[in-house]
Amino acid sequence: MAEAVKINVTKVTKSKLQDLDFGNLPFGKYFTDHMLVAKYADGAWQSVEIKPYQPLLLEPSIVAIHYGQSIFEGIKAYRYENGDAVIFRPQDNFKRFNISADRMCMPEVPEEIFLGGMKELINLDKEWIPTAADHSLYIRPFMFATDEIIGVKPSENYLFIIILSPTGPYYSAPMKICVEEVYTRAAPGGVGFAKNAGNYGASLKATVIAKQKGYDQILWTDAFEHKWLQEVGTMNVFFVIDNVAITPSLEEGTILAGVTRDTAITVLKEMGIKVEERKISINELVEAYAAGTFQEAFGTGTAATISLIQELKYKESILSFDLNKLSIAPALKERLDDIRTGKVKENHGWMVKI
Numbered sequence: 001m002a003e004a005v006k007i008n009v010t011k012v013t014k015s016k017l018q019d020l021d022f023g024n025l026p027f028g029k030y031f032t033d034h035m036l037v038a039k040y041a042d043g044a045w046q047s048v049e050i051k052p053y054q055p056l057l058l059e060p061s062i063v064a065i066h067y068g069q070s071i072f073e074g075i076k077a078y079r080y081e082n083g084d085a086v087i088f089r090p091q092d093n094f095k096r097f098n099i100s101a102d103r104m105c106m107p108e109v110p111e112e113i114f115l116g117g118m119k120e121l122i123n124l125d126k127e128w129i130p131t132a133a134d135h136s137l138y139i140r141p142f143m144f145a146t147d148e149i150i151g152v153k154p155s156e157n158y159l160f161i162i163i164l165s166p167t168g169p170y171y172s173a174p175m176k177i178c179v180e181e182v183y184t185r186a187a188p189g190g191v192g193f194a195k196n197a198g199n200y201g202a203s204l205k206a207t208v209i210a211k212q213k214g215y216d217q218i219l220w221t222d223a224f225e226h227k228w229l230q231e232v233g234t235m236n237v238f239f240v241i242d243n244v245a246i247t248p249s250l251e252e253g254t255i256l257a258g259v260t261r262d263t264a265i266t267v268l269k270e271m272g273i274k275v276e277e278r279k280i281s282i283n284e285l286v287e288a289y290a291a292g293t294f295q296e297a298f299g300t301g302t303a304a305t306i307s308l309i310q311e312l313k314y315k316e317s318i319l320s321f322d323l324n325k326l327s328i329a330p331a332l333k334e335r336l337d338d339i340r341t342g343k344v345k346e347n348h349g350w351m352v353k354i
């Protein structure tokens with residue numbers, strides 16, 4: 001699609017907003033009045049529409065269903081007391097979306113559609129953004145292949161869609177984590193750095209097994225030795241050893257470059273805490289624990305922001321933390337919450353006004 005993108009808007013005749021119980025908003029369950037749908041065909045974005053949220057009509061043969069050419073993003077918007085709606089770092093999700101698209105041989109989505117369309121959609125459904133503490137509007141942009149042919153090759157047709165879901169507090173209890181030694185989430189050369197649908201389908205089995213054993217999540221390790229640490233569930237992971245926050249580095253392409261991860265690194269440094277992005281093994285954690293220098297572990301992601309880890313299990317070792325003694329993760333969480341709610345000013349351009 002050339003130059004200016006024309007977005008056709010069809011509004012609902014009757015809003016569903018009055019049916020929404022703002023006191024009961026489980027994550028990802030309710031959706032706003034409108035959605036954005038853009039169509040890609042013949043090598044270009046053909047149309048962009050904002051229309052009433054509704055089911056899709058698709059052929060059973062579409063490529064996304066059979067071969068998994070499908071990617072997504074997760075972003076949050078907030079509404080301040082003065083009525084301003086703001087999105088948290090959408091530019092970073094926009095960039096990451098197109099990195100995922102490239103890895104999956106999908107077309108680039110232009111900024112006017114991804115960000116411009118998102119802002120217009122949110123503006124239309126602004127009243128749906130909950131204002132209570134810890135509430136937000138979860139934004140889910142996604143793209144999938146719609147060629148109607150059962151053949152393994154990059155599709156020529158795509159749909160890019162944005163849906164919006166008002167969400168209440170995403171309480172995540174401190175987690176018990178099992179270090180994964182059988183299954184693999186990501187290997188060098190694979191798709192671990194892309195937010196593509198298949199990564200999540202592939203991760204379910206290991207998580208189900210861990211849950212049967214009484215754990216909340218797994219700590220993913222590398223594909224070859226199962227000792228180099230990658231991510232915790234679908235979150236990035238940080239370990240505090242000797243007052244240094246360590247998070248696995250990105251260069252092998254096995255880690256999803258989380259926006260919350262990047263935010264946490266910046267904010268931790270601003271809090272005067274040393275941060276290292278590097279390879280880190282489970283053996284290093286076990287040794288640090290034995291030496292009494294392993295202080296904290298936590299996960300980071302858009303949904304829960306910061307999730308505390310209370311226990312890590314690896315072979316015969318159980319590394320457990322006294323939740324009352326944690327200091328860095330709770331302080332980081334509070335700081336991130338204050339930034340998102342506008343209580344604390346940030347000067348990185350993270351909060352984007354609509």
Ligand SMILES: *Cc1c(COP(=O)(O)O)cnc(C)c1O
Pocket residue numbers: 074195231233234235236256257258259260261300301302303
């Ligand atoms: C989305 C995601 C994250 C967290 O990324 P954020 O941008 O912080 O939400 C981490 N790991 C995986 C596997 C993810 O899919």
